[in-house]
């Protein structure tokens with residue numbers, strides 16, 4: 011489904027600000043794999059997401075989706091196959107447009123956009139049906155401007171918009187980090203639901219170790235632009251936060267007090 | 275008086291098409307496009323030349339509008355592919371068009387006074403019976419309009435364009451254009467080619483502007499190299515006045531407001547020019563003052579309402595406390 015071969019990316023190469031954001035990343039995800047990604051700030055998690063989505067082009071290496079090399083496909087073409095939710099709840103929706111118009115734009119993602127009305131009776135029913143699964147009452151507010159929604163509601167809507175065309179790959183970059191705990195929990199639950207409902211191949215970056223352990227069936231730990239730990243299946247099921255921290259210490263062999271603060 | 279106000283309405287509905295174009299770039303795409311000053315003349319000049327050379331007015335008008343579309347697309351390309359700042363792309367295209375326009379026109383002014391224009395055709399088709407019926411509603415007016423043909427036909431054309439624009443902005447492509455002005459990152463993550471949408475959007479915007487220029491030229495009987503100077507500000511004035519007076523809740527509402535704004539702008543200018551100490555050369559100053567007023571007034575009113583509300587609340591609270599203390 012998703013393959014990444016030897017991807018490296020350096021920002022500001024040959025300047026004092028040089029930053030090796032990704033160093034020789036290799037990975038392979040099978041259809042339906044749900045990977046949670048953890049790692050300290052600056053580990054390269056967002057950069058990895060951006061390389062997969064096409065917002066960034068790696069210096070070297072290939073990105074393959076369904077065995078097709080997409081590394082030189084521009085972002086807007088790749089996004090037919092990729093659903094994304096960003097950390098900022100404002101980033102995933104158009105605030106001055108209505109809920110149904112936002113959904114209509116997401117609906118058109120994997121199709122060619124045409125000169126036909128984006129919203130019609132049939133699609134409205136379809137949107138309403140999907141919104142009902144969120145249990146937020148949004149199905150009764152199809153004509154409300156999205157800018158009037160709360161951060162949690164907008165993030166739930168973004169998640170729906172990213173997933174309901176059943177993309178080949180779903181990328182979630184700390185999409186619950188900007189929400190209060192109860193909203194974050196709700197979005198986490200919705201995430202688990204939609205991913206299993208559509209059997210989506212998913213990469214989810216999170217700062218919350220417990221969340222990384224609870225969700226998904228595979229886990230990556232990233233540090234300094236590398237995937238330093240990759241665990242799946244039963245082994246992941248039995249993993250604890252302490253195991254993760256020990257593992258990190260073993261691999262990196264250094265004091266992790268400072269990282270603990272960030273990771274916890 | 276009445277007759278000059280009628281003239282203001284008549285040219286208002288023609289300039290409204292230009293204002294709709296400015297609405298598309300400034301508001302929908304959030305792209306401050308200054309190409310307008312040039313593309314308005316492109317529409318006027320090319321149409322004028324083609325008419326003088328014997329082309330049918332309707333064809334000439336459509337070609338003029340298309341030339342504006344191309345000019346707008348080039349501005350869009352400068353911005354998206356050339357990565358030039360939006361404002362600067364428009365300015366560059368505007369000054370380039372100044373030279374291009376004079377190439378097309380051959381001289382600074384193209385006169386169509388003795389030519390068949392769209393409007394002379396409309397008037398000759400028009401039944402003067404309608405005029406006398408309409409004019410009879412103005413009993414007591416010392417002078418009545420010679421013909422209602424232009425106002426009515428152009429009103430219909432402008433309203434038709436409004437409805438087309440409303441429809442377009444709700445299509446799948448139209449929604450993506452609006453999202454490009456609202457949240458570019460988001461619509462790109464939904465597989466929209468934002469560069470293409472910006473190019474098409476700015477193209478359409480300038481197509482409308484050039485169409486308006488072509489019609490204004492035929493209405494006035496001439497195209498002039500300098501007739502576009504300050505056009506962008508007039509367009510903005512119409513958009514801002516319209517939004518301030520008629521609201522902007524929905525797309526259909528704003529486009530109607532923009533047409534209203536264009537007409538009101540003409541009316542205000544007409545009235546201002548009747549004031550003795552104002553000269554025609556003061557027009558641009560009046561326009562600037564109008565835009566400033568339309569921008570500042572709604573905010574000032576809002577602030578005053580808010581302040582009043584706060585004071586009232588505070589007073590109510592004080593009263594309540596007072597009565598509690600005495601009880």
Ligand SMILES: Nc1ncnc2c1ncn2[C@@H]1O[C@H](COP(=O)(O)OP(=O)(O)O)[C@@H](O)[C@H]1O
Pocket residue numbers: 021022029030031049050051052053054055056057058
């Ligand atoms: N556009 C950029 N220009 C320069 N440096 C960047 C840019 N984006 C990210 N970086 C740097 O690359 C490193 C990895 O960043 P990022 O992938 O955002 O980390 P994470 O998401 O894991 O916190 C960081 O050191 C960051 O400062």
Ligand SMILES: [Mg+2]
Pocket residue numbers: 055056057
């Ligand atoms: Mg990040």
